[in-house]
Amino acid sequence: xxxxxxxxxxxxxxxxxxxxxxxxxxxxxxxxxxxxxxxxxxxxxxxxxxxxxxxxxxxxxxxxxxxxxxxxxxxxxxxxxxxxxxxxxxxxxxxxxxxxxxxxxxxxxxxxxxxxxxxxxxxxxxxxxxxxxxxxxxxxxxxxxxxxxxxxxxxxxxxxxxxxxxxxxxxxxxxxxxxxxxxxxxxxxxxxxxxxxxxxxxxxxxxxxxxxxxxxxxxxxxxxxxxxxxxxxxxxxxxxxxxxxxxxxxxxxxxxxxxxxxxxxxxxxxxxxxxxxxxxxxxxxxxxxxxxxxxxxxxxxxxxxxxxxxxxxxxxxxxxxxxxxxxxxxxxxxxxxxxxxxxxxxx
Amino acid sequence: xxxxxxxxxxxxxxxxxxxxxxxxxxxxxxxxxxxxxxxxxxxxxxxxxxxxxxxxxxxxxxxxxxxxxxxxxxxxxxxxxxxxxxxxxxxxxxxxxxxxxxxxxxxxxxxxxxxxxxxxxxxxxxxxxxxxxxxxxxxxxxxxxxxxxxxxxxxxxxxxxxxxxxxxxxxxxxxxxxxxxxxxxxxxxxxxxxxxxxxxxxxxxxxxxxxxxxxxxxxxxxxxxxxxxxxxxxxxxxxxxxxxxxxxxxxxxxxxxxxxxxxxxxxxxxxxxxxxxxxxxxxxxxxxxxxxxxxxxxxxxxxxxxxxxxxxxxxxxxxxxxxxxxxxxxxxxxxxxxxxxxxxxxx
Numbered sequence: 001x002x003x004x005x006x007x008x009x010x011x012x013x014x015x016x017x018x019x020x021x022x023x024x025x026x027x028x029x030x031x032x033x034x035x036x037x038x039x040x041x042x043x044x045x046x047x048x049x050x051x052x053x054x055x056x057x058x059x060x061x062x063x064x065x066x067x068x069x070x071x072x073x074x075x076x077x078x079x080x081x082x083x084x085x086x087x088x089x090x091x092x093x094x095x096x097x098x099x100x101x102x103x104x105x106x107x108x109x110x111x112x113x114x115x116x117x118x119x120x121x122x123x124x125x126x127x128x129x130x131x132x133x134x135x136x137x138x139x140x141x142x143x144x145x146x147x148x149x150x151x152x153x154x155x156x157x158x159x160x161x162x163x164x165x166x167x168x169x170x171x172x173x174x175x176x177x178x179x180x181x182x183x184x185x186x187x188x189x190x191x192x193x194x195x196x197x198x199x200x201x202x203x204x205x206x207x208x209x210x211x212x213x214x215x216x217x218x219x220x221x222x223x224x225x226x227x228x229x230x231x232x233x234x235x236x237x238x239x240x241x242x243x244x245x246x247x248x249x250x251x252x253x254x255x256x257x258x259x260x261x262x263x264x265x266x267x268x269x270x271x272x273x274x275x276x277x278x279x280x281x282x283x284x285x286x287x288x289x290x291x292x293x294x295x296x297x298x299x300x301x302x303x304x305x306x307x308x309x310x311x312x313x314x315x316x317x318x319x320x321x322x323x324x325x326x327x328x329x330x331x332x333x334x335x336x337x338x339x340x341x342x343x344x345x346x347x
Numbered sequence: 348x349x350x351x352x353x354x355x356x357x358x359x360x361x362x363x364x365x366x367x368x369x370x371x372x373x374x375x376x377x378x379x380x381x382x383x384x385x386x387x388x389x390x391x392x393x394x395x396x397x398x399x400x401x402x403x404x405x406x407x408x409x410x411x412x413x414x415x416x417x418x419x420x421x422x423x424x425x426x427x428x429x430x431x432x433x434x435x436x437x438x439x440x441x442x443x444x445x446x447x448x449x450x451x452x453x454x455x456x457x458x459x460x461x462x463x464x465x466x467x468x469x470x471x472x473x474x475x476x477x478x479x480x481x482x483x484x485x486x487x488x489x490x491x492x493x494x495x496x497x498x499x500x501x502x503x504x505x506x507x508x509x510x511x512x513x514x515x516x517x518x519x520x521x522x523x524x525x526x527x528x529x530x531x532x533x534x535x536x537x538x539x540x541x542x543x544x545x546x547x548x549x550x551x552x553x554x555x556x557x558x559x560x561x562x563x564x565x566x567x568x569x570x571x572x573x574x575x576x577x578x579x580x581x582x583x584x585x586x587x588x589x590x591x592x593x594x595x596x597x598x599x600x601x602x603x604x605x606x607x608x609x610x611x612x613x614x615x616x617x618x619x620x621x622x623x624x625x626x627x628x629x630x631x632x633x634x635x636x637x638x639x640x641x642x643x644x645x646x647x648x649x650x651x652x653x654x655x656x657x658x659x660x661x662x663x664x665x666x667x668x669x670x671x672x673x674x675x676x677x678x679x680x681x682x683x684x685x686x687x688x689x690x691x692x693x694x
Binding site: 084085086087089090093094096097129131132133135144146149152154158159160161162163164165166167168169187188189192193196284325327328329330331332333334 | 431432433434436437440441443444476478479480482491493496499501505506507508509510511512513514515516534535536539540543631672674675676677678679680681
């Protein structure tokens with residue numbers, strides 16, 4: 001936190017120094033244009049190249065974005081000092097009160113990303129969060145780094161419906177862990193199913209409900225569980241191109257957050273529903289619709305999908321044009337997933 | 348639970364008895380067609396009229412829906428006996444394994460609703476749940492009615508990011524409550540804001556994040572907090588027709604679940620963002636788009652909106668055509684909502 005404050009201060013001091021020298025100030029920000037986002041094969045993720053964009057007050061076209069960037073930096077500093085947090089949406093609204101205008105939230109979100117890149121600090125550390133919340137359940141005892149929670153240990157089986165993964169949980173201290181792996185689950189139905197069938201005990205697993213694409217806080221928590229506790233991470237989604245990409249973002253991060261992703265888990269594994277499972281487990285399926293085909297084509301062109309495993313899976317999708325949901329496993333009974341499917345998958 | 352099992356058994360026995368008498372069996376189900384959904388002004392909610400639909404095996408057109416209804420009843424009985432639960436989605440998939448076909452989930456959902464009406468039992472008591480999850484935070488100590496949780500008390504401030512409201516929490520035993528009211532909050536950003544600004548302490552409130560339209564489990568929990576602990580319920584949403592309707596469904600229930608709604612709270616109150624607040628608090632606003640106007644027209648025709656309070660609010664929307672989000676309050680600073688807006692609203 002101190003380090004982030006230092007970076008913010010030094011950004012401000014730089015600008016002040018330029019002004020005091022009688023110069024019109026500028027900021028150099030690593031460029032986020034497509035041509036500067038490169039796939040690092042060794043790291044298995046996207047990173048930013050060396051190109052920079054100069055935001056220069058002497059250019060009247062840059063004046064607006066320069067001001068916006070400085071304002072967001074100032075607000076982030078205030079948030080950190082006051083131990084407050086804001087959503088991306090809050091930030092968009094607050095700007096107006098300071099006479100800093102954003103056309104829409106997309107514009108303010110983009111400036112937040114600029115600042116992440118500029119400082120090399122994820123927005124979570126700037127105390128700026130998106131709204132989505134994932135949920136977790138399993139035998140992990142944590143302690144929150146928050147005033148009032150210093151002396152309280154909390155086990156994540158305390159509530160059988162799951163615990164929301166917000167900023168506090170994502171950075172909580174791990175005290176004690178009875179689990180040996182993490183299973184990230186796309187749908188709420190399957191998450192509840194696994195709890196009910198005692199999947200967390202049977203597989204000694206922490207279960208994370210991502211509710212679709214995993215929010216960065218959930219990926220961050222999984223990343224820390226991998227790094228700090230050595231737990232392997234499995235991703236269990238629907239058997240369609242969207243599900244595949246949920247797993248891929250856990251594994252390689254998102255292109256858009258290439259610059260500061262503190263949650264990339266290269267050895268996380270997609271365990272299903274794989275397109276090959278649809279035949280193998282004789283699951284009910286639907287045929288691809290136009291959107292599915294389009295999505296599949298996007299993935300096939302994506303550099304992250306070029307390993308033999310992923311090429312094979314996408315090829316199977318392409319040949320069959322079949323998709324199947326996690327909950328399609330219920331066709332063989334509610335405990336089929338814990339008695340047969342997952343034991344085989346995790347073996 | 349025993350009562351529900353009895354109702355299910357007696358449904359089965361009725362059908363068996365008809366068969367044993369050599370008759371083709373039928374079931375009479377209260378009709379859910381619009382003409383039979385009537386607004387009960389005294390109760391301030393929708394109820395079903397006396398019309399019934401006969402599902403008769405001697406009519407080949409009814410054979411399919413008769414079979415589906417019996418299968419869902421059989422599966423509900425199994426779920427209850429095995430202490431399992433299923434999502435509406437699970438149910439749709441499971442049917443296939445038993446040779447019972449549904450065209451799509453809409454069809455299976457509709458049969459579940461038929462069974463609710465027929466038995467007068469909400470689907471939650473049949474152990475069938477939707478996927479959505481709301482979240483709660485605040486000083487309430489509960490005990491879960493679940494094996495393994497018998498001796499554990501759990502306070503809902505244990506996790507600062509909130510606790511998911513699933514089937515277990517919605518029916519948990521209330522042990523001890525330090526709160527004096529419930530505030531249901533539409534957006535996750537505002538929910539986090541209120542926790543961070545200690546709104547739960549300041550207003551002695553339990554905070555429920557509905558994430559849009561409140562899921563029935565969240566309404567059920569709020570209902571029980573009203574009934575069992577006497578806490579008044581406030582609903583705090585965006586200032587637009589959609590927000591108004593989130594409050595209205597908490598107050599009067601949804602038309603679709605008229606038959607069995609066990610979560611109607613007639614004296615719950617919409618505290619904002621009211622259309623009159625937009626001027627009064629000088630909030631940033633957007634003009635209505637086409638969808639907003641259409642929605643407003645729907646609400647104006649809805650019998651639930653005919654009281655002076657609601658007519659006034661809708662009229663204000665109509666005159667101004669302005670909408671404003673909860674988070675627009677951030678324009679005056681992050682603590683404006685807890686220092687100024689809510690104190691005035693709750694006064």
